[in-house]
Amino acid sequence: xxxxxxxxxxVLTAIFALYVLFLYGPTITILILSFQGxxxxxxxxxxxxxxxxxxxxxxxxxxAYVGDAFLRxxxxxxxxxxxxxxxxxxxxxxxxxxxxxxxxxxYTAIASLILPSIIVSLGIALEFRIVxxxxxxxxxxxxxxxxxxxxxxxxxxFTSGLGAHLTWxxxxxxxxxxxxxxxxNPSYEEAARDLGATPWQTFRHVVLPIIAPSLVGVAxxxxxxxxxxxxxxxxxxxxxxTLPLQLEGMTTTVxxxxxxxxxxVTTAISMAVILGAIAILIxxxxxxxxxxxxxxxxxx
Numbered sequence: 452x453x454x455x456x457x458x459x460x461x462v463l464t465a466i467f468a469l470y471v472l473f474l475y476g477p478t479i480t481i482l483i484l485s486f487q488g489x490x491x492x493x494x495x496x497x498x499x500x501x502x503x504x505x506x507x508x509x510x511x512x513x514x515a516y517v518g519d520a521f522l523r524x525x526x527x528x529x530x531x532x533x534x535x536x537x538x539x540x541x542x543x544x545x546x547x548x549x550x551x552x553x554x555x556x557x558y559t560a561i562a563s564l565i566l567p568s569i570i571v572s573l574g575i576a577l578e579f580r581i582v583x584x585x586x587x588x589x590x591x592x593x594x595x596x597x598x599x600x601x602x603x604x605x606x607x608x609f610t611s612g613l614g615a616h617l618t619w620x621x622x623x624x625x626x627x628x629x630x631x632x633x634x635x636n637p638s639y640e641e642a643a644r645d646l647g648a649t650p651w652q653t654f655r656h657v658v659l660p661i662i663a664p665s666l667v668g669v670a671x672x673x674x675x676x677x678x679x680x681x682x683x684x685x686x687x688x689x690x691x692x693t694l695p696l697q698l699e700g701m702t703t704t705v706x707x708x709x710x711x712x713x714x715x716v717t718t719a720i721s722m723a724v725i726l727g728a729i730a731i732l733i734x735x736x737x738x739x740x741x742x743x744x745x746x747x748x749x750x751x
Contacts, residue, residue, distance in 0.1 A: 485711035504712040524694035528677040535673030543628030563618040568682035606689040615687040620673040671728040
């Protein structure tokens, strides 16, 4: 005998379905409309099916400077991911030992998660402009010709923009690594030291392989959060736009589905990064399993 579904189950299922539709509906809509024919517009119904707007996108038709913004965001995202991993691991190792001011440092590091993004962006831009003024004043007061003739500003994608992105990605990386090291069994390190391993050898051959899957997750967080960041970038990026800012500006000027094609491409890149991270995790797990199996055979 099968019992019928209760009214509560039906209502909650409907609410969940509406939530999923609300969450992914816009992305699916953009994906579909990006494959319209040459006479397609920005709304339904579709006019034909083709790759016409993708062709226009890669030829640079109707989308000024999008290629430069795309590469800029890609380079920035990769750099942010790398720095997030390195700094998070170093901080995780440091916080394994108690030291004076650890609590204050921890709360200071994660405080940017609760601060309004636009305020963080404005603050970073203001700091860099103060430094700009100080450098220009130095050049004028001491007659440094290079500063007077060539220096303009330190505000840019890989200076103030990089700092703005790290204020968003680092707290997530730190929290992940703190959780990882809180569960880490120090007996592995003790065994390595007993066998004569140096601190670097212990980290490289023992700690790093164990935490490798978590590092992939931290890198994924760093890249994806940087890839689509707008608010923290808007005031601190300088004269050059990242891809999200370029897209935001195009929403009022581009009136063809080429903007949907660009949205589809950027979404595909995000999915490719996620799938790549999953593939790396699977390879790491298989490598571990293979090494464990080989070690077991060696003992037999």
